[in-house]
Amino acid sequence: DQGRNLHANAEADSQNPVDPPKVEEKLGAVPNGLSTDSDVAKREAESISKRSLRSNAEKFEFQAEVSRLMDIIINSLYSNKDIFLRELISNASDALDKIRFLALTDKEVLGEGDNTKLDIQIKLDKEKKILSIRDRGIGMTKEDLIKNLGTIAKSGTSAFVEKMQTSGDLNLIGQFGVGFYSVYLVADYVEVISKHNDDKQHVWESKADGAFAISEDTWNEPLGRGTEIRLHLRDEAGEYLEENKLKDLVKKYSEFINFPIYLWASKEVDVEVPTDEDESSDEEEKTESSSEEEEESEKDEDEDAEEKKPKTKTVKETTYDWELLNDVKAIWLRNPKEVTDEEYTKFYHSLAKDFSDEKPLAWSHFTAEGDVEFKAVLFVPPKAPQDLYESYYNANKSNLKLYVRRVFISDEFDELLPKYLNFLKGLVDSDTLPLNVSREMLQQHSSLKTIKKKLIRKALDMIRRIADEDPDEAKANDKKDVEDASDDEKKGQYAKFWNEFGKSIKLGIIEDATNRNRLAKLLRFESTKSDGKLTSLDQYISRMKSGQKDIFYITGPNKEQLEKSPFLERLKKKGYEVIFFTDPVDEYLMQYLMDYEDKKFQNVSKEGLKLGKDSKDKELKESFKELTKWWKGALASENVDDVKVSNRLDNTPCVVVTSKYGWSANMERIMQSQTLTDANKQAYMRGKRVLEINPRHPIIKELRERVVKDPEDASVKQTAHLIYQTALMESGFMLSDPKDFASRIYSSVKSSLNISPDATVEEEEDVEEPEPETETETETEKKESSKDDTDTDPSNAKDEL
Numbered sequence: 001d002q003g004r005n006l007h008a009n010a011e012a013d014s015q016n017p018v019d020p021p022k023v024e025e026k027l028g029a030v031p032n033g034l035s036t037d038s039d040v041a042k043r044e045a046e047s048i049s050k051r052s053l054r055s056n057a058e059k060f061e062f063q064a065e066v067s068r069l070m071d072i073i074i075n076s077l078y079s080n081k082d083i084f085l086r087e088l089i090s091n092a093s094d095a096l097d098k099i100r101f102l103a104l105t106d107k108e109v110l111g112e113g114d115n116t117k118l119d120i121q122i123k124l125d126k127e128k129k130i131l132s133i134r135d136r137g138i139g140m141t142k143e144d145l146i147k148n149l150g151t152i153a154k155s156g157t158s159a160f161v162e163k164m165q166t167s168g169d170l171n172l173i174g175q176f177g178v179g180f181y182s183v184y185l186v187a188d189y190v191e192v193i194s195k196h197n198d199d200k201q202h203v204w205e206s207k208a209d210g211a212f213a214i215s216e217d218t219w220n221e222p223l224g225r226g227t228e229i230r231l232h233l234r235d236e237a238g239e240y241l242e243e244n245k246l247k248d249l250v251k252k253y254s255e256f257i258n259f260p261i262y263l264w265a266s267k268e269v270d271v272e273v274p275t276d277e278d279e280s281s282d283e284e285e286k287t288e289s290s291s292e293e294e295e296e297s298e299k300d301e302d303e304d305a306e307e308k309k310p311k312t313k314t315v316k317e318t319t320y321d322w323e324l325l326n327d328v329k330a331i332w333l334r335n336p337k338e339v340t341d342e343e344y345t346k347f348y349h350s351l352a353k354d355f356s357d358e359k360p361l362a363w364s365h366f367t368a369e370g371d372v373e374f375k376a377v378l379f380v381p382p383k384a385p386q387d388l389y390e391s392y393y394n395a396n397k398s399n400l401k402l403y404v405r406r407v408f409i410s411d412e413f414d415e416l417l418p419k420y421l422n423f424l425k426g427l428v429d430s431d432t433l434p435l436n437v438s439r440e441m442l443q444q445h446s447s448l449k450t451i452k453k454k455l456i457r458k459a460l461d462m463i464r465r466i467a468d469e470d471p472d473e474a475k476a477n478d479k480k481d482v483e484d485a486s487d488d489e490k491k492g493q494y495a496k497f498w499n500e501f502g503k504s505i506k507l508g509i510i511e512d513a514t515n516r517n518r519l520a521k522l523l524r525f526e527s528t529k530s531d532g533k534l535t536s537l538d539q540y541i542s543r544m545k546s547g548q549k550d551i552f553y554i555t556g557p558n559k560e561q562l563e564k565s566p567f568l569e570r571l572k573k574k575g576y577e578v579i580f581f582t583d584p585v586d587e588y589l590m591q592y593l594m595d596y597e598d599k600k601f602q603n604v605s606k607e608g609l610k611l612g613k614d615s616k617d618k619e620l621k622e623s624f625k626e627l628t629k630w631w632k633g634a635l636a637s638e639n640v641d642d643v644k645v646s647n648r649l650d651n652t653p654c655v656v657v658t659s660k661y662g663w664s665a666n667m668e669r670i671m672q673s674q675t676l677t678d679a680n681k682q683a684y685m686r687g688k689r690v691l692e693i694n695p696r697h698p699i700i701k702e703l704r705e706r707v708v709k710d711p712e713d714a715s716v717k718q719t720a721h722l723i724y725q726t727a728l729m730e731s732g733f734m735l736s737d738p739k740d741f742a743s744r745i746y747s748s749v750k751s752s753l754n755i756s757p758d759a760t761v762e763e764e765e766d767v768e769e770p771e772p773e774t775e776t777e778t779e780t781e782k783k784e785s786s787k788d789d790t791d792t793d794p795s796n797a798k799d800e801l
């Protein structure tokens with residue numbers, strides 16, 4: 001539909017093609033100084049006048065989002081305009097990758113002669129202020145041009161526009177898949193000439209004024225196949241016409257492009273040119289006169305020949321030739337020992353299109369040998385992308401590039417890593433996978449399973465190494481080799497990793513049963529003893545009390561709230577460490593993480609907490625039997641399963657605990673906040689509730705006395721109910737009937753203020769309703785009219801009213 005609309009639009013506008021570019025006059029005026037072929041220059045000059053006359057260009061409007069993006073770019077004060085070149089080269093390289101991939105199964109697509117050369121060519125025209133970048137990649141059909149460069153907003157467009165408005169950082173443009181538009185940082189008019197095997201050559205052009213035009217290209221040199229982007233540079237972007245500037249930029253940004261990048265570069269060379277005629281005749285004369293003085297007889301035939309030789313001199317001349325700017329080196333094929341940290345960092349930046357100054361947190365470069373052979377480089381980025389966990393289960397977002405024998409195959413291969421490791425960036429190059437099969441067949445290939453397994457291992461090792469090399473971690477582990485690990489750069493790196501990607505590790509524990517234990521080792525959290533720092537399960541175990549069997553934890557919305565939880569009272573007092581889990585995902589995590597190193601996990605707000613045997617336990621239980629039985633009966637309407645004597649309380653009279661496999665109070669809270677949770681499931685999964693009482697607490701002791709005295713006492717029943725509701729709240733539950741709770745509180749307040757329970761609310765006096773305004777006036781008038789009689793001030797009358 002969109003296509004149709006555009007065409008309709010184009011027809012309506014066909015009488016009014018895109019305005020001729022501002023730079024046209026300049027273009028037409030000067031002959032092409034760089035061109036090696038004067039015919040080409042002539043043709044180009046012709047084309048320019050043709051273009052302004054062109055009536056067959058179809059005009060299109062940019063999609064609104066794209067238009068907005070271009071507007072931002074063209075008006076941007078962003079100082080690093082260099083990035084456009086990186087984006088264009090990256091697009092050219094992608095296009096070359098695509099044709100190379102197609103050629104694997106069909107050699108014909110490459111064509112013959114120069115068309116088979118998979119390279120990128122950069123050319124400058126100082127006179128006309130044009131910078132052009134040409135590739136022999138896959139090219140674009142007319143439909144591709146319409147779709148890719150303007151009409152269909154990519155998913156990243158609005159995200160990028162938003163990001164730009166807040167951060168102003170254009171550097172990220174490549175990550176959002178809208179890199180092409182960065183050309184308008186330096187150009188005010190851009191032509192994209194493209195030839196795809198399935199279509200004729202077309203020209204796309206736009207001045208970024210909301211519209212673009214496309215015409216069949218009948219005037220430019222045929223490209224054979226591929227794309228040429230011609231940037232008509234703005235006056236202030238003259239620096240991009242300097243060869244040295246371009247060489248530097250290619251070195252800086254495009255070092256890891258796997259295709260040769262050439263620049264049409266000038267060179268000063270010495271050339272022998274014939275000397276002028278005047279000069280030569282003078283010289284000849286001199287020679288002749290001197291030779292007259294010589295003996296004539298000495299002249300022979302040889303000398304005659306020498307005299308006829310043309311005279312030359314050496315002069316400097318500028319010539320142009322293609323100069324190769326990059327050495328196409330695949331970093332992953334090199335020996336890891338020979339690759340420097342700086343090279344890895346740069347490689348990461350180019351892979352991830354992340355051109356911030358930050359280093360990756362870690363990398364792993366290895367070769368796998370055996371049945372399945374491959375080389376891989378994996379990186380842990382310094383930061384998680386904002387949308388890492390958005391639509392985690394639906395999005396296919398593998399960040400590994402797959403190569404087969406140096407040929408780029410795909411960067412959308414989900415089979416290489418599990419979802420939870422999607423945050424890694426990197427590359428895999430396999431010699432075992434077949435080259436000449438379709439992507440679909442490759443996806444089924446049995447070697448992929450082995451590759452995946454090895455990649456996961458290596459990835460988890462790499463993450464563990466961040467911790468091992470972090471001096472903060474070594475200190476926390478009381479490791480003796482702290483000295484060895486005292487590298488400042490590594491300090492605090494694991495905490496950084498954890499803050500960015502901790503959730504992924506938790507998701508891994510949930511999803512990857514095979515590696516659950518390995519992942520659990522990477523888990524970090526705060527606890528009652530971690531002193532505001534992160535700690536690990538191994539550290540927890542090393543601090544466990546003798547006789548302690550379980551690993552204790554508690555879940556809740558935040559640490560501050562949990563620290564005050566009644567569930568921790570006695571555990572803290574007795575010196576047990578309790579882990580705080582405060583991320584909603586932790587509730588799910590703990591459904592999968594049952595044990596670690598033979599220790600079971602125990603939620604301290606759930607049933608089953610054992611703190612070693614207390615000899616008085618049985619006695620206490622017995623002596624409170626009457627109360628617990630009575631209380632259970634009194635709470636019959638409240639869905640309480642049982643009332644028991646607690647072993648976890650110190651200062652609090654009672655708490656409500658849940659059954660082992662039901663939801664915790666925290667989970668109930670989480671589920672209630674999820675709009676789409678099924679109410680039936682909620683009722684079903686809700687943990688059974690048990691009221692646990694503190695046998696040493698005065699309130700509980702007094703309650704026992706009263707119950708023994710008169711089990712039917714209504715005020716005791718009322719108090720017991722109120723205590724239960726208060727315990728529910730303190731234990732993290734939401735009250736199902738807050739009104740009931742409030743009225744119980746008020747009746748209790750009444751009694752503490754010695755107000756009779758029957759005291760009622762004072763009736764409001766019957767106050768006359770204010771009359772509507774017109775009536776009021778009449779009334780006022782009435783009063784005013786009688787003021788003489790009553791001697792009333794009229795303002796008083798108003799007040800009365």
Ligand SMILES: Nc1ncnc2c1ncn2[C@@H]1O[C@H](COP(=O)(O)OP(=O)(O)OP(=O)(O)O)[C@@H](O)[C@H]1O
Binds near residue numbers: 091176177179353
């Ligand atoms: N030189 C080229 N050859 C063939 N197609 C190209 C070329 N340059 C751009 N395209 C097409 O235009 C699309 C838009 O390019 P753009 O740079 O805006 O985004 P992208 O390349 O998808 O993302 P990124 O900038 O992250 O690489 C590309 O996806 C590609 O299909």
